[in-house]
Structure formats: structure tokens, C-alpha cells
Amino acid sequence: MENFIEKANIFIAPQRLWIFFDEFNTTENIGLIKEIICERTLLGKSLPNNIVLLGACNPSRMQVNLNDDANNDRNKVGLSIDRYEMHNVTTNNRLLYTVVPIPETMIEHIWDFGFLTPSAERRYIETIIGQCKNNLTDDRSWYKTVVTLICESQDFIRRIEDVSSVSLRDVVRYRQLYDWFYTSIEHRSTAIEWSPLSVQVRAASLASLLCYYFRLYPAQRKQE
Structure with missing residues (x-):
């Protein structure tokens, strides 16, 4: 100080x-x-x-x-x-x-900001995911699908664990993992003719697994 x-x-x-x-x-x-x-x-x-x-x-x-x-x-x-x-x-x-x-x-000096409503959280998620590299937002349909996937994942984790068990930090982590997987897949797949959407789907799926799926316990939860 x-x-x-x-x-x-x-x-x-x-x-x-x-x-x-x-x-x-x-x-x-x-x-x-x-x-x-x-x-x-x-x-x-x-x-x-x-x-x-x-x-x-x-x-x-x-x-x-x-x-x-x-x-x-x-x-x-x-x-x-x-x-x-x-x-x-x-x-x-x-x-x-x-x-x-x-x-x-x-x-006397504290202000309670409370918590994000689902609609407000979705807007934040849209902004964060919109910053993904490799032009994720070019395909609006796929972009909305990824946003919905994250919103549903956040809600599911809160319902089975605790309301504070996930936050926007997880969304930022998702974006970072997505960018890394996209670059990695694209770099290692030069011999395969993959469409940009195919690479995006793989990167999004792997990021979802690491951020949400693998944290589910017991095994029955993963079936839900």
C-alpha cells in the first residue's frame, strides 16, 4: 500500500x-x-x-x-x-x-449487485463468444447454436451443483479453449480437406467437454 x-x-x-x-x-x-x-x-x-x-x-x-x-x-x-x-x-x-x-x-458503503438474469447472462455470453478467433460469428446460425449450448450448460451445472458453481469465467475459459483447439485442429489437419464449419464443430465440442462435461459426477449425470 x-x-x-x-x-x-x-x-x-x-x-x-x-x-x-x-x-x-x-x-x-x-x-x-x-x-x-x-x-x-x-x-x-x-x-x-x-x-x-x-x-x-x-x-x-x-x-x-x-x-x-x-x-x-x-x-x-x-x-x-x-x-x-x-x-x-x-x-x-x-x-x-x-x-x-x-x-x-x-x-453502509456496500452496494449489492445481485446476480445476472438469464437474458443478461446470454448477452454477456454472446459478447464473449463473439470475440472468438477464426470468424465464428460469420455463420450466424452456428454462432447462435454455440451460445445456446453454453447457456444450457451453465444452467444445467447450476441445477445439479450450486448457483455459484459456474460464472462468466467459465465462458472466457471456453473461448480460450475454443481458439486453441481450432488452431490446433487446423494446423494438424493440413492433409485433410475439412470445411471451416467442420473445424468449428470439433473445436466447440472439445471446449464443451473440458469446460462442462468432464466435471459431471457421478457418471449418471453425464447421461442427462
């Missing part, structure tokens, strides 16, 4: 230094982060005025049985409906991940 302060001090107005604290409620040093964000001091010393502080925190969510309805209100991604409920969370083996209570001073 001291390095950032030194950097901010050499900035010329109106330049600002933005600092982002990711998952700040997963550290035991949250009291220090509260001081930095809310009081704008570090160990009692004021921070430069041109430092802008932002952060993201994890919701305190409990594990659910696979037979439970993973889409009920209490299991949706986002902060608890009762914003003070997170203070009641103590060490518990059923927590999905470790979080620490957020100081009340910080709660």
Missing part, C-alpha cells in the same frame, strides 16, 4: 490512482482495509486525495444439498437480503467459502 501512496504523490492533477480490493472479506485483516476505505488513512496517516478506493466482497453462502432447489431466494448469488445477517456468520463447516464479518461502518 505504501508503494501506491508514493505513486499517487507523484501524479499530477487531475490524475487519480484507482485501487481495487478484491474479495476483501476473505482476510482476517479486514479491520485495516476498513480503515483504508472508510477512514482514508493507513495506520493513522491520511491517504492522498487522488487515491480512489473500490472493493468487492463475497456473500456468506451456505452449502446446499444437490437435491435442494438451488434457485430459491436464499441461495441466489449476492449479499443476504438482510444485510446485517452476514454478521451472524461464524466458523461453520457448511460455508461454501471462508468469509469474515464485515464491519458495520463498511456495510
Whole structure:
């Protein structure tokens, strides 16, 4: 943090230094982060005025049985409906991940962004997949098929595991795998006359297997 302060001090107005604290409620040093964000001091010393502080925190969510309805209100991604409920969370083996209570001073500054609706998530997926190499969007029909495949896969994993078990990170991973497989297949298949669509289908199928299919357990799930 001291390095950032030194950097901010050499900035010329109106330049600002933005600092982002990711998952700040997963550290035991949250009291220090509260001081930095809310009081704008570090160990009692004021921070430069041109430092802008932002952060993201994890919701305190409990594990659910696979037979439970993973889409009920209490299991949706986002902060608890009762914003003070997170203070009641103590060490518990059923927590999905470790979080620490957020100081009340910080709660007043928290905005709950909730979770993406299916239509909003689809638009994000369309944008991410639209960035695939090798002109995936040239064939609009195939492009829409790939987007639908990913949307259905995301929804299926959420229904059998947990609503937070997949995210847009998986979509980005899919895009990266698709690009790699497409390049690899095209490079290794110079002796075979494959149409561009055939290469796309193979790349999309392999990316789907790695991102979604192979994570299914037990084996019966793979039949669904």
C-alpha cells in the first residue's frame, strides 16, 4: 500500500490512482482495509486525495444439498437480503467459502449487485463468444447454436451443483479453449480437406467437454 501512496504523490492533477480490493472479506485483516476505505488513512496517516478506493466482497453462502432447489431466494448469488445477517456468520463447516464479518461502518458503503438474469447472462455470453478467433460469428446460425449450448450448460451445472458453481469465467475459459483447439485442429489437419464449419464443430465440442462435461459426477449425470 505504501508503494501506491508514493505513486499517487507523484501524479499530477487531475490524475487519480484507482485501487481495487478484491474479495476483501476473505482476510482476517479486514479491520485495516476498513480503515483504508472508510477512514482514508493507513495506520493513522491520511491517504492522498487522488487515491480512489473500490472493493468487492463475497456473500456468506451456505452449502446446499444437490437435491435442494438451488434457485430459491436464499441461495441466489449476492449479499443476504438482510444485510446485517452476514454478521451472524461464524466458523461453520457448511460455508461454501471462508468469509469474515464485515464491519458495520463498511456495510453502509456496500452496494449489492445481485446476480445476472438469464437474458443478461446470454448477452454477456454472446459478447464473449463473439470475440472468438477464426470468424465464428460469420455463420450466424452456428454462432447462435454455440451460445445456446453454453447457456444450457451453465444452467444445467447450476441445477445439479450450486448457483455459484459456474460464472462468466467459465465462458472466457471456453473461448480460450475454443481458439486453441481450432488452431490446433487446423494446423494438424493440413492433409485433410475439412470445411471451416467442420473445424468449428470439433473445436466447440472439445471446449464443451473440458469446460462442462468432464466435471459431471457421478457418471449418471453425464447421461442427462
